[in-house]
Amino acid sequence: MTDRARIKLIEHSLPLEAINLANKTKNKAPKYYPTKLHKYWAHRPLATSRAVLFGQLVDDPSAWKDKFPSEEDQARERRRLHKIIEEMVEWPKPDAKDQKRFEQAIEAARYEIARSVAWGLGEEPPTKPKAVIAYLQEKGPPVYDPFCGGGSIPLEAQRLGLRAYGSDLNPVAVLVTKALIEFPPKFTNLPPIHATVNGERDLVGRDWKGAQGLAEDVRRYGRWIHDEAEKKIGNLYPQVNLPDSSKATVIAWLWARTVASPDPAQKSAHVPLASSFVLSSKAGKEAIVVPVKDVTAQDGWRFTVKSNGVTKEELAAAVSGTKTARGSNFTCLLSGAAIDSEYVKAEGKARRMGVRLMALVAEGARGRIYLEPSAEHEAAAIVNAPDTPELDQDLPKNPRWFSPPDYGMPQYSDLFTARQLTALATVSTLIGEARQKVLVDAKDARVFADHPDPDKSLTEGGTGPAAYADTVATYLACALSRACEYNSSISTWLPKDSAIRSTFSRQALPMIWDFSEANPFAKSSGGWLSAVETSSEYLMMCDAGSEAKCFVINAPENSYPIRPALISTDPPYYDNIGYADLSDFFYVWLRRSLKNVHPDLFRRLVTPKKEELVATPYLDNRGTEAAEQHFMSGMSEALAAMRRASTEAPLAIYYAFKQSETRTDGILSPGWAAFLQAVADSGLQVDATWPVHTEASNRSIGNNANALASSVVLVCRARAEDARTVRRRDFLRELKPVMKQAIEDHQKAGVPLPDRRQAAIGPGIGVFTKYAAVREADDSEMSVAAALVLINREIDEALSEGTEALDPESRFALEWYQISGYRLVPGGAGTAISMLQGFDLAEGRMNASGLFRSRGGDAKLLTRAEMHEADPKWRPMNDGIFTVWELAQHLARVFHAEDGGIDKAGHILAENRRSGPDVLLVAERLFEIATNKGDNDEALVWNQLQTAWPEIERAADRAEEAGVGLHMVQGKLL
Known part of the structure; x- marks a missing residue:
């Protein structure tokens, strides 16, 4: 049976809630988390990448009806596969027990992939872990990501035992991906070669697994760079004298930019432009900068620091500094005169903007110490900037993402103070010297003795001393990139955390007014050794598995050096992020350090821009229409190339929504429609769309206008070459039942309510894209975009349907809840009787049902607690008038009870499995009604029940397999 004939798990369902929960790890990731190796924008969370690849590779049980003949058999097997995904997406903690748990989960995932491959070949898979990996390497499909970006997808393909490949137009993306997947396997299981290692007792005889030896060398040579740099420029970073006459290391110097006051009476005295004067907002440790007018001081004012007894009023007043409004609008500290944006821009462009030291942050015995600026420390920062021609490149002329040029900072070198440039350039030069030391040490090392080609470089495919030296230098350059993030004048101070915030707090380079200058020799996030530690931490933990490759290739022109391949990719998102422009911040420094190590990656002065598939109107003055056309045509070509290179298994393509992409007239704003149009134009058919929450809610670019809220994974196959053209009416006739079935399937699969609408778009757009064209009434x-309008209308209708098949008592309860909720309705019995007639129900039967009470003229829908009180021993099997409403309510009650939970809810469900889909329908309607009524607590109950549904079904499976009936646990259960 070919892949084309076999539906994959991702085409049916995924455990979205577990994936979304695991994605949160990305936003609070430990140092060893792979994507911390080097900054890249819109990294795919590893949990999502891993789960999607698994879903693409593993067959859905419905593909093997001989092995899973009934729908229940298939559903049970599907739940088992979902459980494997849930286990493997949870990122491991650093302790050995959880690492072992994670390894076992990955081994189970590899086996399932191998099983699907083997069954497709008419074979049985091996069972031993090493044999499974060997089998996947030989017979599993290679995975290729043509927009590899930060490397998450190839990394996870490698982790799952597959051959992994990636490519990108952006050389920074390619370097990052190579560092993640390509370089570690070349030197796996080797000891470090640093000259001091063999003399250290704790390292002698150690078993160096994976890339741990390489990691140790990165640390050792990184330490050498630190020591050499400190000898050269350590005097530029003096310690500070504390009040008790002791000395302390300065962690950061906090600066404010200044301009001459526009008030003529101030005789051009420079005044501060500060967006905040708060140093620490931690409760009990509040500290602020206090500007003081002083005629004896420079320009008639000075900064002091208050760190004891700061009042709430003082803290509130310090929050806005001298800023008065958005943008660059300030007030003069001396006269109160307004300083508007145009004036600040003019002063900046005339190179008349200055800086003043606001405060020092030192490391004390009991935490951070905030100190007033001193003349000594202000003078220490006055140095001659080094010659850094690689940084003399213009920033993009795009104020949406890059505002410094508007303020007289047109080049990358302008983003750093002279002292920062000195420190970073010193480290960059020492990386080259460190490479030479590694080369000498490697040639003397026993591990490389008698290597056949010791001088073959890394780019030439070498694995000897020269290639090893190139590799260590590469990871040290990655550490330099991280150091640059915390050592620019765009980096700020975080009062809440008392820490330095990196340059890229947003996906932009905005103008910053008060900035933090880190001490590269301190033990803090801005220190060089901290950056080295982060690079080496990844190597200590990385899989360092099968060999992998990454190439510099423009996606629309990609003829795929490895084909056919399983395509899983995360393309650019219309106009959300300017990857190339942002990457230049790192590229100019990487080029300075590595242009001789990776000449193919760093032959240009900056990253390529014109070919990048982003709709950027400012580039070459394209304008909006031309920019959109560039994106559309390029993306269609890239997708068509993917289709031609793909195996018969489905492709997975990510699309990230912006929060600003709101629904208007039935469609989502231009990026989504344009992207789907490119998919259709490329000859692909959409099979599914899965919404996954992949971005932090507080993450943004450009004044919070375009925060990436979630991604949609489009699952596609090649459209049939003989696809027909149909009329609009035929499309609509086919669309309705498909949408209804899709929503029912997603409901059964536990797709969370908020995501169900987006998931339903996939099957709908799938109907549209399976045809060569759909003709309107006028033959156009x-x-x-027009199809999306129709699809969303069908989704609206389908989501509101379905309750007509429920028992009449449950339908009545839904309608009553919508009108009156659970409250007692005085005199409501008459209304109830009238409503009951519409459902062909009598008042007596409704009272006997156990969910409603009509008595003494009053009427009330019973709460879950009241239903339990009235019948503490309720069970589905002995209910005289069984209703889906009661089953749903009792499941919700037991699931949320202190002595309840998933297992006990599963026991209840096991007694009436056939009603499971109807329970989900009731839960969905109750969620919608409760949400509309503003009853958030009740809405949460039903949302959580649906989210946990796959787990409850697995618990019901276990109960059935164990032969445990509700009667055996009745006492404890109810």
Whole structure:
């Protein structure tokens, strides 16, 4: 049976809630988390990448009806596969027990992939872990990501035992991906070669697994760079004298930019432009900068620091500094005169903007110490900037993402103070010297003795001393990139955390007014050794598995050096992020350090821009229409190339929504429609769309306008070459039942309510894209945007349908809840009787049902607690008038009870499995009604029940397999 004939798990369902929960790890990741190796924008969370690849590779049980003949058999097997995904997406903690748990989960995932491959070949898979990996390497499909970006997808393909490949137009992306997947396997299981290692007792005889030896060398040579740099420029970072006459290391110097006051009476005295004067907002440790007018001081004012007894009023007043409004609008500290944006821009462009030291942050015995600025420390920062021609490149002329040029800072070198440039350039030069030391030491090392080609470089495919020296230098350059993030004048101070915030707090380079200058020799996030530690931490923990490759290739022109391949990719998102422009911040420094190590990656002065598939109107003055056309045509070509290179298994393509992409007239704003149009134009058919929450809610670019809220994974196959053209009416006739079935399937699969609408778009757009074209009444071709309007209408209708098949008592309860909720309705019995007639129900039967009470003229829908009180021993099997409403309510009650939970809810469900889909329908309607009524607590109950549904079904499976009936646990259960 070919892959084309076999539906994959991702085409049916995924455990979205577990994936979304695991994605949160990305936003609070430990140092060893792979994506911390080097900054890249819109990294795919590893949990999502891993789960999607698994879903693409593993067959859905419905593909093997001989092995899983009934729908229940298939559902049970599907739940088992979902459980494997849930286990493997949870990122491991650093302790040995959880590492072992994670390894076992990955081994189970590899086996399932191998099983699907083997069954497709008419074979049985091996069972031993090493044999499974060997089998996947030989017979599993290679995985290829043509927009590899930060490397998450190839990394996870490698972790799952597959051959992994990636490519990107952006050389920074390619270097990062190579560092993640390509370089570690070349030197796996080797000891470090640093000259001091063999003399250290704790390292002698150690078993160096994976890339741990390489990690140790990165640390050792990184320490050498630290020591050499401190000899050269350590005097530029003096310690500070504390009040008790002791000395302390300065962690950061906090600066404010200044301009001459526009008030003529101030005789051009420079005044501060500060967006905040708060140093620490931690409760009990509040500290602020206090500007003081002083005629004896420079320009008639000075900064002091208050760190004891700061009042709430003082803290509140310090929050806005001298800023008065958005943008660059300030007030003069001396006269109160307004300083508007145009004036600040003019002063900046005339190179008349200055800086003043606001405060020092030192490391004390009991935490951070905030100190007033001193003349000594202000003078220490006055140095001659080094010659850094690689940084003399213009920033993009795009104020949406890059505002410094508007303020007289047009080049990358302008983003750093002279002292920062000195420190970073010193480290960059020492990386080259460190490489030479590694080369000498490697040639003397026993591990490389008698190597056949010791001088073959890394880019030439070498694995000897020269290649090893290139590799260590590469990871040291990655550490330099991290150091640059915390050592620019765009980096700020975080009062809440008392820490330095990196340059890229947003996906932009905005103008910053008060900035933090880190001490590269301190033990803090801005220190060089901290950056080295982060690079080496990844190597200590990385899989260092099968060999992998990454190439510099423009996606629309990609002829795929490895084909056919399983395509899983995360393309650019219309106009959300300017990857190339942002990457230049790192590229110019990487080029300075590595242009001789990776000449193919760093032959240009900056990253390529014109070919990048981003709709950026400012580039070459394209304008909006031309920019959109560039994106559309390029993306269609890239997708068509993917289709031609793909195996018969489905492709997975990510699309990230912006928060600003709100629904208007039935469609989502231009990026989504344009992207789907490109998919259709490329000859692909959409099979599914899965919404996954992949971005931090507080993450943004450009004044919070375009925060990436979630991604949609599009699952696609090649459209049939003989696809027909149909009319609009035929499309609509086919669409309705498909949408209804899709929503029912997603409900059964536990797709969370908020995501169900987006998931339903996939099957709908799948109907549209399976045809060569859909013709409107006037014979014009229907666009994707127009199809989305029709699809969303069907989703609205389908989501509101379905309750007509429920028992009449449950339908009545839903309608009553919508009108009156659970409250007692005085005199409501008459209304109830009237409503009951519409459902062909009598008042007596409704009272006997156990969910409603009509008595003494009053009426009330019973709460879960009241139902339990009235019948403490309720069970589905002995209910005289069984209703889906009661089953749903009792499941919700037991699931949320202190002595309840998933297992006990599963026991209840085991007695009436056939009603499971109807329970989900009731839960969905109750969620919608409760949400509309503003009853958030009740809405949460039903959302959580649906989210946990796959787990409850697995618990019901266990109960059935164990032969445990509700009667055996009745006492404890109810």
